Amino acid sequence: MTNSNSISFPAYPFSHSGDSTPAWTQGTGIFDYVKENIDAEGFFTKEILPDKPAATGELDFQPMLGSFDPYLMSDLSADSTQQREIRAENFSRQIHTVLQAFLEDPTPVHAADFYMKAATLPCILYYDTVIETLSQEPIPACLKDLTQEWLYKAVNREAVKLAIVITGLCLLNEDNLTLCWQLKKDLLLLARCEEFTCFVVYALKLSHQLENSDLWDLMTHTRGWGRLGAIEACEFNLIKERKWLLHNAFLQTIDYPAMALMVFNKLNIMDLLDHEHLQEDTFQDLTTLILHYLIYLTEEPEGPKANIDLWELLEAYLHHAEEHHTDLVTASGLTNLREYLKQWTENQYWDYLTSNQLHLLIGKIETLLLSTDWLPQIKAHLLDKDGNANLDTIHMGFALGLDLHKELWAILKKDPLQTELYGFLLDPKHKRMAGMAAKFASAHADLYLEQEEPCLPLLDTLQYFPGTCGDLVEKALVSIYDSCRSLALQVLEAWPESTWPKDAQLALQKARTMTTSPLQKLQIDVLLKKRTMEYQDFLDVIRESKNK
Structure with a gap:
């Protein structure tokens, strides 16, 4: 690399359109x-x-x-x-x-x-x-x-x-x-x-x-x-900077599982927990961080870990929970924490906490939660101030064993666009309600697919209920909205093929002609058993579409 002469830009012999510009x-x-x-x-x-x-x-x-x-x-x-x-x-x-x-x-x-x-x-x-x-x-x-x-x-x-x-x-x-x-x-x-x-x-x-x-x-x-x-x-040296990170780390437009790990590596959480008192918002932000970290540990078992003792962390956290557990938002977070720890117990996941430690932690959380009669508060807050389903509160109610099906069914019948409620109403443990909700969803399929947003929560829910509302899934495959089609493809990916609706193959073939997304084309080819999800197949789909 010895030629250091500055380049000038005269007429260029190469360009996309054949003219003289670069x-x-x-x-x-x-x-x-x-x-x-x-x-x-x-x-x-x-x-x-x-x-x-x-x-x-x-x-x-x-x-x-x-x-x-x-x-x-x-x-x-x-x-x-x-x-x-x-x-x-x-x-x-x-x-x-x-x-x-x-x-x-x-x-x-x-x-x-x-x-x-x-x-x-x-x-x-x-x-x-x-x-x-x-x-x-x-x-x-x-x-x-x-x-x-x-x-x-x-x-x-x-x-x-x-x-x-x-x-x-x-x-x-x-x-x-x-x-x-x-x-x-x-x-x-x-x-x-x-x-x-x-x-x-x-x-x-x-x-x-x-x-x-x-x-x-x-x-x-x-x-x-x-x-x-x-x-x-970034380095977070000041208290206000650390507080900003703790509050904003998960307020993003992307899903990044290792975000909690990054926050633990940036902040000394145990030092924060050593304080005698924590403000309510700080405690709620800590709850969010801990929940995301448990999710990360569950979904990325081979990934790097925070340099922290999980037992000591949760013990110190629950000590502060004694001051904050009567707040509905805080109690909702504690309920989610209990659910994750119960999953670890049921799945015999002892990598970070022993069986005895898990049972002790679950017991402490349940003692805090059961010290309050939540039913009146939860029923009063099934909808938020804007009239939308208050999902965290509803989830908390179900996790505590409260029967809210009647109230949620009344909300859905009054406003069919509250499609987030299907995640609670399609539970097969309540067959009669699940059947009613499935029929209601199918009857309103055209309404849900008129716009982009209403159908998305329902399709996301259907991934976990194979065979339910298959007619709606078929319609979503040929929707004018790519987002609906994408989620419908995820539904079929999640369902055993034996539970697919009868015309799923035809709907997939039609969907392939409608989409311009190479990723969707590849997903469809995989479902039709024509390709795999390998990167080379992705490039092949791009070239194939480009040559048409």
Whole structure:
């Protein structure tokens, strides 16, 4: 890498449309798109970007911003860790080949070749090897100029990601303080879009310019994968910062099982529990944290663990519960905690607590709960202040053995759109009520599918009741709403094939012609026994759809 001549940008021989402009300027620039769609509160307001993700080709398929990179880095995207690593090595070789060609001869042709690879290969799978290579000597001016051009003008997200991380390396040795300030400011602007947050955090850490205030700015202006990345990088030193994390860690738009583990690693929870008194809201936030951690331990038994003794944690927590257990919201959390501990006992899950410890903890919780007559309070709070089903309170009532079927059935008949109630009314232990609820649901199938939202809670519930409301599931498969179709597919995945509705195969075939989502096409092919959920089959579905 000896050629450090700065590249100029004359007429470009390569472009998508055959004209003389660079390929990376043909379309809506990512940077300007992000900048123009940040609202007055500082949030990026769009759910998609103007380009298409690299792995989806020309299909109209947009995963949640920031979600596809974690997927590609997980073993879910490959048959094995080894296969994922082999794929990453292959992408790394491809990008290094065009990068080296550009550095040796920084012509427009080589710049175009470099861009086309950067635009089509997932940056997450190779960027670290590029940084390792480039960090061995000063960044050539030609590469610095090119990647800054991409940062502001590129129309493909993967090229912008590569430009972000290389810019971070450039900032490490940049003497122009004004340029440094402007680049950092613009990187942080890009980071408001959660597709780029983690790359910006990495780039600023690489350049030693990342400050805790930058992370706080990102955490308070993102809600999903971007916030997660900022939390992971942040240090929570002040009491108000720790309180913020405890309260906001689970108020996100994504489901990340290890979030509780991250909070335990960031905060000294035992130190908090050593306080003589805890405020009600702090205790409720602790309840949420502990519940999520128990879920994580149950669902990720091979995952890393918090450096904490679970018995000591729960003992200290229940000591504080003696002060707060008469509050309905707090009691609802205690009920959920009891249910998880009972599951561990029933499943003989002794990895973290002995049988004796579990029974002692369950007994303490039940003593607290049974010291109050909850029936009047629960019946009075079956609906929240907005008239919607108060699910936490209802769940608490059922967990305490209270019979609320009559009250819930009356609510549903009065307002059929309270579809969250089916999760309680379809319980096969109450056959008569379950039968009535199933008939009621089928009779209102068309109403539920007129709009997107009403049918979703019902479909989610039906996963656990094989064969129930099969006619509604068939209709959902051919719904105009992708979300309804997606949940209907999950229902069939959860049900034994013997319980499928009689016309399920025909509905699946029709659903395949209706959907534009490669993932849904793959799910349907799996249900029809034509494919597996392997990453290669996913790519095959994309290519197949693209060629039609």
